[in-house]
Amino acid sequence: xxxxxxxxxxxxxxxxxxxxxxxxxxxxxxxxxxxxxxxxxxxxxxxxxxxxxxxxxxxxxxxxxxxxxxxxxxxxxxxxxxxxxxxxxxxxxxxxxxxxxxxxxxxxxxxxxxxxxxxxxxxxxxxxxxxxxxxxxxxxxxxxxxxxxxxxxxxxxxxxxxxxxxxxxxxxxxxxxxxxxxxxxxxxxxxxxxxxxxxxxxxxxxxxxxxxxxxxxxxxxxxxxxxxxxxxxxxxxxxxxxxxxxxxxxxxxxxxxxxxxxxxxxxxxxxxxxxxxxxxxxxxxxxxxxxxxxxxxxxxxxxxxxxxxxxxxxxxxxxxxxxxxxxxxxxxxxxxxxxxxxxxxxxxxxxxxxxxxxxxxxxxxxxxxxxxxxxxxxxxxxxxxxxxxxxxxxxxxxxxxxxxxxxxxxxxxxxx
Numbered sequence: 001x002x003x004x005x006x007x008x009x010x011x012x013x014x015x016x017x018x019x020x021x022x023x024x025x026x027x028x029x030x031x032x033x034x035x036x037x038x039x040x041x042x043x044x045x046x047x048x049x050x051x052x053x054x055x056x057x058x059x060x061x062x063x064x065x066x067x068x069x070x071x072x073x074x075x076x077x078x079x080x081x082x083x084x085x086x087x088x089x090x091x092x093x094x095x096x097x098x099x100x101x102x103x104x105x106x107x108x109x110x111x112x113x114x115x116x117x118x119x120x121x122x123x124x125x126x127x128x129x130x131x132x133x134x135x136x137x138x139x140x141x142x143x144x145x146x147x148x149x150x151x152x153x154x155x156x157x158x159x160x161x162x163x164x165x166x167x168x169x170x171x172x173x174x175x176x177x178x179x180x181x182x183x184x185x186x187x188x189x190x191x192x193x194x195x196x197x198x199x200x201x202x203x204x205x206x207x208x209x210x211x212x213x214x215x216x217x218x219x220x221x222x223x224x225x226x227x228x229x230x231x232x233x234x235x236x237x238x239x240x241x242x243x244x245x246x247x248x249x250x251x252x253x254x255x256x257x258x259x260x261x262x263x264x265x266x267x268x269x270x271x272x273x274x275x276x277x278x279x280x281x282x283x284x285x286x287x288x289x290x291x292x293x294x295x296x297x298x299x300x301x302x303x304x305x306x307x308x309x310x311x312x313x314x315x316x317x318x319x320x321x322x323x324x325x326x327x328x329x330x331x332x333x334x335x336x337x338x339x340x341x342x343x344x345x346x347x348x349x350x351x352x353x354x355x356x357x358x359x360x361x362x363x364x365x366x367x368x369x370x371x372x373x374x375x376x377x378x379x380x381x382x383x384x385x386x387x388x389x390x391x392x393x394x395x396x397x398x399x400x401x402x403x404x405x406x407x408x409x410x411x412x413x414x415x416x
Contacts, residue, residue, distance in 0.1 A: 023103070030101035033108070039099040043125065044110060045118055046071070046095075048087045062087060064095065064110060073097070075112035083115050092118035094125070123223055127230050131257055134232070139239045139261050146244040146263045151278055152212035154181045156205040156243070158198060161186040165219045165248070165269035172273035177280040183211065189218035194228035199237035206242055214241060215272045216258060217248030229256040238262055248272035376400040388413055 020028075033039055046064035053060055058077030063070050073095065075083075087093060097112040116124035134140065155173070159165045161184060173182055185201040188194040198216065205214055216238065218226070228234060229249045238245050238261045247262030248269040259265040266272035377385040378398045385391060395410045 022106070026101060026103045026106050029106075030103055033100055034098075036099075041096065041098055041113075044071075044095050044097065045093070048091050048093060049089050051087050051089050053086075060087065060112075062089075064093075071099075071110050072102075072107055073110040073112055075115065079113055085117065087115065094118050096125075096128075123227065123230075127257070130230065130232055130235070131260065134235055134257065134261065139235065144239075148244050148246065148264050148275070149212045152180060152276065154183065154211050155213045155215060155276055156183045156185055156208070156211045158185045158187055158201040158205065158214060158216045159218050159269070160189045163189065163219055165189075165217060168219075168268075168270045169215065169248075169273040172270055173277045176273070176277045179280060180277050183208075188228075190221065190225045190228055195231040195233045198228060199233045202234075202237040202241055202245075211243055213276055214243050214245045215248055215266075215269070215276060216245055216262070217266070217269050217272060218250070219269060220251040220254065226250050226254060226256055229258040231257070234258055235261045246272045246276055388415055 044064060046066050049063045049065055049070070051060070051062040058080060060075040060080050062073055064073045065071070075097075094116050095110065095112045096114040097110050099108060099110055101107070102109050114124075114128065138144065157166060157169055159169075166184060170182065173180060183205075185205055187197040187201040189198070202214065202216065205211055216234075217229075226249060229247075235257045238247070238258055244263045245261075246264045246266050247256070247258045248266040248271065249256045249258055250268075252267035264275070266275055376399070378400065379385050379390075380396055380398075385397065391397075391410050391413050393410055393412055397408050397410065399406045399408060
């Protein structure tokens with residue numbers, strides 16, 4: 001079947017609006033990959049081959065494969081720097097990343113964000129997911145960190161009572177400052193019940209009012225052995241503690257969720273004891289230093305006021321006031337002598353007056369009258385009888401003489 005030139009031209013004109021360039025096709029593919037939910041921030045497992053670290057950029061290039069196919073992958077230097085290990089050919093890994101198109105050569109690549117050994121991959125994924133979720137809640141925020149007391153009096157230790165960690169902590173704490181009291185809250189630090197026991201021990205310690213600091217941790221171990229400190233239960237127990245918490249889990253290179261939540265991370269249990277327990281000798285030196293500074297300050301203050309007193313005592317105006325004060329004291333002494341003399345004269349005059357009045361009173365006294373021969377007569381009711389009109393024959397009377405009394409009876413009454 002033959003096609004005419006005119007027919008081809010007509011067909012070309014109809015299709016010209018639908019023809020794409022290679023660049024347009026690769027851009028469309030790349031955009032489609034970016035919009036694909038499953039291929040964005042996904043987890044991929046496989047075996048590494050063709051690994052190469054490009055120098056000087058520091059980027060990692062490798063192929064991720066399984067028994068059926070392979071996928072090119074790249075991990076840029078900024079991400080590779082945070083990896084806990086360096087990949088090797090034949091190593092099985094789990095990678096978090098996104099699938100995109102490298103438009104320059106049209107190849108599909110996995111852009112790796114994180115990489116973990118495959119055997120521990122599930123734990124690493126759980127670790128990262130919990131860490132990201134708690135961080136989003138603000139549990140790691142610096143403003144939520146409680147200050148570590150500089151001079152704690154009582155420290156609670158939450159760890160295994162038979163592990164190496166407790167021995168190291170007790171040994172170092174006793175050497176640094178035997179006056180600091182230590183309380184051990186026993187707990188499993190690995191196994192199925194460990195996270196629950198650790199959380200319960202933290203809660204029990206918070207029921208004590210006199211505990212100043214908590215040390216929560218254990219010695220080193222594998223990721224599986226340290227996993228209790230990567231659980232949400234322990235993380236929330238630490239975050240909810242009213243007592244400041246030092247996390248002391250594993251070795252210096254080990255990081256757990258507990259480390260991020262705690263108020264302070266110690267690289268090892270021994271380091272936690274060094275941080276928490278102040279040296280007794282340092283405290284004694286500090287007290288002596290403060291005492292010396294206080295003595296010097298007090299001496300300076302006393303000398304300052306002594307100088308002020310000397311300055312004021314030598315002031316002419318103050319000297320004049322002192323002279324006036326002495327004159328006033330002398331005048332008071334003179335007035336006191338005068339007052340004493342006046343009182344003596346007053347009392348003397350009053351004594352004479354009293355003697356005169358006493359004489360007059362004696363003259364008016366009935367007793368004086370009786371002394372001159374007069375008698376007072378009283379009836380039986382004790383009333384003075386001063387007229388015969390009140391008497392009748394037979395009345396009984398009592399007569400009062402100057403030197404005694406006599407009873408008598410009226411025989412006869414004569415009225416003049």
